[in-house]
Amino acid sequence: MSNDEFRAAMSRFTAGVTLVTAHDPDSGARGEDAGMTATAFMSVSLEPPLVLVSVRNGSRMDDLLAEQPLWAVSLLSESQRHIAGRFAMKGRLSDRLLFEDVAHTRGAVSGAPLIDGALAVVECGTEQRVEAGDHTLVIGRVLAVGLPNAEGPPLTYFRGRYRHLA
Numbered sequence: 001m002s003n004d005e006f007r008a009a010m011s012r013f014t015a016g017v018t019l020v021t022a023h024d025p026d027s028g029a030r031g032e033d034a035g036m037t038a039t040a041f042m043s044v045s046l047e048p049p050l051v052l053v054s055v056r057n058g059s060r061m062d063d064l065l066a067e068q069p070l071w072a073v074s075l076l077s078e079s080q081r082h083i084a085g086r087f088a089m090k091g092r093l094s095d096r097l098l099f100e101d102v103a104h105t106r107g108a109v110s111g112a113p114l115i116d117g118a119l120a121v122v123e124c125g126t127e128q129r130v131e132a133g134d135h136t137l138v139i140g141r142v143l144a145v146g147l148p149n150a151e152g153p154p155l156t157y158f159r160g161r162y163r164h165l166a
Helices: 003-010 060-067 078-088 095-099
Strands: 018-024 032-038 041-045 050-056 070-075 104-106 113-115 120-132 135-146 156-158 161-163
Touching (some): 032 078, 050 060, 060 135, 070 113
Antiparallel strands (some): 018 032, 041 050
16 A cells, blocks of 8 residues: 555545644743644543544644643634635744734633634643654643534535535
8 A cells, every 4th residue: 555545545534624723832922823724633532521633743733732731623614714724834934924814812721722713612731642653643631612603514624625515
């Protein structure tokens, strides 16, 4: 099996699209926000409430979450495709610039940006990190949730493109 064959097979799994965020209080005078688009996100447990996100080893988010135990996830709505694309770009601008015109509030528990209009927002504290190949699985205990736009359609990802439910 080649990497291309594996990638092609996995592209046929429809996934929801999220924005994982964290605040780095040690970066600059007022700290700095970081964000990354993720489709590898899932609920792990109800008791205790746990979620999991997969981050690429050595990425800005991987490095930050190794140091910062509090983070958040915004489950994006179909109308937020531009936000997903912006935070998924390779060689992108600084996160500070990416957040400038994205409406968000700061999580009361995590201090991380929570995207306004998301279907749901989840604030987490890291419970465990598991290295798995070229990614790290970050398991977080859910500390707070919100439903800013509980009725909108979700943004999904299928065969390498953002999609909407028909």
